[in-house]
Amino acid sequence: MAESVLKTSNAEPPKENRVGLKAADYAGGKSTLCAGCGHDAISNQIIRAFYEMSVKPEKVVKFSGIGCSSKTPAYFLSRSHGFNSVHGRMPAVATGAMLANHNLIGIGVSGDGDTASIGLGQFMHMVRRNIPMVYIVENNGVYGLTKGQFSATADEGSKLKTGVLNDLPPMDLCALAVQLGCGFVARGFAGDPKQMVNILKAALAHDGLAVIDVISPCVTFNNHEGSTKGYQYSKEHDEILQQIGFVQSYEQIEVDYEPGEVREVTMHDGSRILLKKLEEDYDPSNAVQALERLYRAVDNGQMLTGMIYLRPEKKSFLSLLNMTDEPLATLPLEKTRPPKSALDQIMRELM
Amino acid sequence: MSDSLSATAVLDEAADGRQPSVNDLTIHVATVNGSGSQSSNNVLMRSIFQMGIPVSGKNMFPSNIAGLPTWFTIRANKDGWIARKKEVDLMVCMNAQTAREDVEALEPGALCIYDAPLNCKSIRNDLIFFEVPFAKLAGELTTDSRLRKLLTNMIYVGIIAEQIGIEREEIVNAITKQFKGKKKAIDPNVQAIDKGIEYAKANLPRQNRWRVERMNKTAGKIIIDGNAAAAIGAMFGGVTVVTWYPITPSSSLCESLIDYMKQHRIGPDGKATFAIVQAEDELAAVGMVLGAGWAGARSMTSTAGPGISLMSEFAGLGYFAEIPGVIWDIQRVGPSTGLPTRTAQGDVLQVWYLSHGDTQHITLFPSSVRECYDFGSEALDLAEMFQTPVFVLSDLDLGMNNWMSDPFPYPEKPIRRGKVLSKEQLDKLGGKWGRYDDVDGDGIPYRTLPGTDHAMASYFTRGSGHDAFARYSEKPEDYKATVDRLAKKIETARGVVPQPVIDRRAGARIGIIAYGTTDWPVEESRHQLRTESSVETSYLRLRALPMSEDVKRFVAGHERIYVVEQNRDGQMADLIRLEVANDQHKIRKVLHYTGLPCDARFITNAVLEMEASISAKEPLLLVRGGVQRKTTQAAPMRGPATREARGED
Structure with missing residues (x-):
């Protein structure tokens, strides 16, 4: 397995972040998931990313649908409001909340059952609308909370604990997101926390929907001989697209690299994503190439991780709505009730 | 009948013993949907409205964009009864698909204006028929085939106007409003109106049976x-x-x-x-x-x-x-x-x-x-x-x-936003609060909004698996406390939601309960019951659930309660039954469910029929119906188990 992270700094991280909070201020409740669950590894990186990005937890809103993955928002950022909603319908709830208050920083956690089956429609429409938030799919190929049925992302030929073989092709949520025009599509692996945290930071810097499909092994129902989303299998098949580095806008960090070796993408907040090429010709701003590479990975039995598609310039839904700067939720009455003259005019037109 | 009349003849209203009717008529227009008749019908309705006469317009349309039958009913009534009325006085037949049915459904003596090729007069001989060559008239206005179709509809407005006395000026005003002052649209439509008026004047006998005359009951009102x-x-x-x-x-x-x-x-x-x-x-x-x-x-x-x-x-x-x-x-x-x-x-x-x-x-x-x-x-x-x-x-x-x-009044009161804790309030509370803690005893807890800048503002939202402080819990006592408090909250709402509108009449032994649009025919039916049959009724109009305590008192205060609604099973009547444990036997159902709005006559007939049966061994407890009367009337079906009648009125 190649190194997945581009080292951007040697400095020790400070004990407090730029908003004066400690890492512990980003903690959540105690996880009730199985020991070794990939989801907990992801939660830890979420905590780290928000802490290191100095995001005030009070500004964050956490959303989820139903399933093991959807329980996790209770296990990080206790100081943020969270909403464990309806199976497959987190996108609608999150969309409504982001409309109500566009200053919020949204993070949604879903699973492969929640997103690829019952919630596929809402997921696709959320991508189409480009709601500015992070959308994580904790993808383990099985329904955990209902005890191990195949999900729609299970690979063809993979085997359940009971010996049942999956004979349907998997949905590739990354390919779907690229097709629907998502401006930020990445795939991570719960067993690669360094890559994960850099992807998360980049996603937080993205003004649009950031879809992150994370292979997150289910240690209880899909981590055995014959499963294709277990730790061992994933480690062996992880094909890293590029080394990812993330440099925050305020950091004066110059990274040494040969000309043409690193692709640098500046995000709307001034931060930079550095992508060190491992595959000579891969261009993450090219949707056709991204799809071609994803299909090829399936053919070659690879689990492709890294920055799959990145177009930070796409306009988000909230900017298209051209809403007033103050959140709709807290607008005072004088801004939401037109004057009497407006009603008089309407009544005159109806006489 | 119309064949034999000369162009200038006046129909004798006394011929069939009918009195001329002023500002009380129902016009029914049958067209094909997608033909643009909606504008004409709105103009017709609005011009009557502008003459100060109370009026309603009901569009009965198919689930279709073009080609299927559609009807529009206009009811003008000087006393303000504007619920649907099934009996049609003036029919306009423009649709070949339904002409026979439309003509057959008319009351004897009704006036039927029809498009010449439909030859409606051959269907029956107890109506007044006016034949109009619409295609020819429209052809005289324009050669544009699409416009011709639209103007055809405006021509029947002109004919009706001339026949019942709608003022031309008000039609022009209505057209101006309908087409938002656009001269290009207004002019040809006014020409079509004039075409209709001229044709009626020159070719149709004048009738005096149905007239509209200016009055002052709509001044300042909106539509x-x-x-x-x-x-x-x-x-x-x-x-x-x-x-x-x-x-x-x-x-x-x-x-x-x-x-x-x-x-x-x-x-x-x-x-x-x-x-x-x-x-x-x-x-x-x-x-x-x-x-x-x-x-x-x-x-x-x-x-x-x-x-x-x-x-x-x-x-x-x-x-x-x-x-x-x-x-x-x-x-x-x-x-x-x-x-x-x-x-x-x-x-x-x-x-x-x-x-x-x-x-x-x-x-x-x-x-x-x-x-x-x-x-x-x-x-x-x-x-x-x-x-x-x-x-x-x-x-x-x-x-x-x-x-x-009447025009809507500007809201006087500020909006109410409920129990939301601000950052300052959280500071005062020292950050101690419980999202589902019923501190006020009314079942309604406090909440915070995401984004509130306070370290203790947040809480985790999930269905019912939580305690009073929004902590995850599957404990039996926590779940029970949650759902019991929710019940209490709905109890609190009982007295806060819009309360019923009650008209209690002294001496009334029967009460009517209705809600929503059923109010309109109910009020008219009460008038009919009072003036035609000397039956006085009290009336409670429900405006919200959970049900006000007033409902129990109202039911207790009457011998029989007629719940009138527009569904098959008497859904609200059943909810009322649940509320009035000891008075359930008083509840009777009057159910109109044809897809068309309920009318007063149906209610009146149903109430009278059930009232007449109270001394019977098995009194009627339910009348279902509302289907338009055909020439032969079906006998009401009586099921001994349910003691119901399926009335056709």
């Missing part, structure tokens, strides 16, 4: 449909997030809202104080409403029965997780492939109990466009005060038809 009224109410009620998925008959609510909001809710800086989203389905629409309500916006959506079904799971989450949001249900006949363009009051039980587990939802029942306006904002207040989804049950008749009303 509007319930959906637009609801939209205006919501806008002035400070709605900020609106989501919707197109469905008849609710689409025009959000479409009107979009128009009004663009005009009145965009600031001088061009920034909107709202967000309106067309969702991918009703699940997403209501999910967005709840997400927005959770985050502090005043949010709403509108839909119809099939959409309500799809919203069921979210409705339960909203109830248990205590999230505000408003859902308008413009009721129609079910199911999806039923009669989507016909009216009903069939969603009462579905909405009241919507979702899984023990759920009850605050539900409002507007009966008029004025109440659509009032509830547009009231529902948003109640949702935030009670932190729960609030439903407003309108119907197709109210939502899509045009109604007269």
Whole structure:
């Protein structure tokens, strides 16, 4: 397995972040998931990313649908409001909340059952609308909370604990997101926390929907001989697209690299994503190439991780709505009730 | 009959013993949908309105864009009875598909104006027939085939105007309004009106049986449909997030809202104080409403029965997780492939109990466009005060038809936003608070909004698996405490939601209970019962669920209660039965469910029939009906088990 992270700094991280909070201020409740669950590894990186990005937890809103993955928002950022909603319908709830208050920083956690089956429609429409938030799919190929049925992302030929073989092709949520025009599509692996945290930071810097499909092994129902989303299998098949580095806008960090070796993408907040090429010709701003590479990975039995598609310039839904700067939720009455003259005019037109 | 009359003849109103009728008539126009008759019918209705005569217009249209039959009924009545009336005085037959049926349904002596090729006069000989060569007349106006079709409809307006005495000037005013002052559209339409007037003058006998004369009962009034009224109410009620998925008959609510909001809710800086989203389905629409309500916006959506079904799971989450949001249900006949363009009051039980587990939802029942306006904002207040989804049950008749009303008053009171803790309040509390803690004893806890800048503001929202402090819990005592408190909250709402409107008459032994648009025929029926049969009735018009305590008292105070509604099973009557344990035997059901609005005569006949049976061994407890009378009347069916009658009136 190649190194997945581009080292951007040697400095020790400070004990407090730029908003004066400690890492512990980003903690959540105690996880009730199985020991070794990939989801907990992801939660830890979420905590780290928000802490290191100095995001005030009070500004964050956490959303989820139903399933093991959807329980996790209770296990990080206790100081943020969270909403464990309806199976497959987190996108609608999150969309409504982001409309109500566009200053919020949204993070949604879903699973492969929640997103690829019952919630596929809402997921696709959320991508189409480009709601500015992070959308994580904790993808383990099985329904955990209902005890191990195949999900729609299970690979063809993979085997359940009971010996049942999956004979349907998997949905590739990354390919779907690229097709629907998502401006930020990445795939991570719960067993690669360094890559994960850099992807998360980049996603937080993205003004649009950031879809992150994370292979997150289910240690209880899909981590055995014959499963294709277990730790061992994933480690062996992880094909890293590029080394990812993330440099925050305020950091004066110059990274040494040969000309043409690193692709640098500046995000709307001034931060930079550095992508060190491992595959000579891969261009993450090219949707056709991204799809071609994803299909090829399936053919070659690879689990492709890294920055799959990145177009930070796409306009988000909230900017298209051209809403007033103050959140709709807290607008005072004088801004939401037109004057009497407006009603008089309407009544005159109806006489 | 008309054949033998000379062009200048005057029909003798005394010939069949009828008195001339002034400002009391029903006009029924049969056309093909997609032919543009809606504009003509609106002009006809509005010109009568502008002459000061109370009037209503009801569009009966198919689920189709072009080619199927459509009818429009205009009722003008000097006493203000503008509910649907089945008996037609003046019929306009323009549709070959339905001409025979339309003519056969008329009362003897009615006037029938028909398009010449339909040859309606051959169908029966007890009507007054006026034949008009519409194609020829329209051809004299224009060679443009599309315009010809549209102008044909305006020609019948001219003919009716000449026949019943609608003032030309008011028609021109109505046309000017209809076409928003656009001269290019106004001129040919006025020419078509004149064509009709001229033709009627020169070729048709004048009749004096039905006349309209100027009066003063509509001065200062507006004409509007319930959906637009609801939209205006919501806008002035400070709605900020609106989501919707197109469905008849609710689409025009959000479409009107979009128009009004663009005009009145965009600031001088061009920034909107709202967000309106067309969702991918009703699940997403209501999910967005709840997400927005959770985050502090005043949010709403509108839909119809099939959409309500799809919203069921979210409705339960909203109830248990205590999230505000408003859902308008413009009721129609079910199911999806039923009669989507016909009216009903069939969603009462579905909405009241919507979702899984023990759920009850605050539900409002507007009966008029004025109440659509009032509830547009009231529902948003109640949702935030009670932190729960609030439903407003309108119907197709109210939502899509045009109604007269006094202008809507500007809201005097500020909006009510419920129990929301601010950063400052949290500071005072030392950060100690419980999201589901019933500190006030009314079942309504406090909440915080996401984004509140306080380290103790946050809480985790999930269905019912929590304790008073929103901590995860599956303990039996915590769950029971949660659902018991929710019941208490709904109990609190009982006295806060819009209370019934009660008209108690001294000496009345029977009471009527109705809600929504059934109010209109009920009031007229009470008048009929009083003046024709000397039966005095009291009346309670329900405006909301949970049911006011007044209902129990009203039922207790009368010997028999007639619950009139527009569904097959008497859904509200059954809910009332649950409320009045000891008086259940008093409840009788009067049920009109044909897809068309209920009319007064049906109610009057049903009440009289049931009253006549009270001394019988098995008195009637239920009358179902509303189907138009045909030449042969079917005998009422009496089922011994249910003691019901299926009346055809």
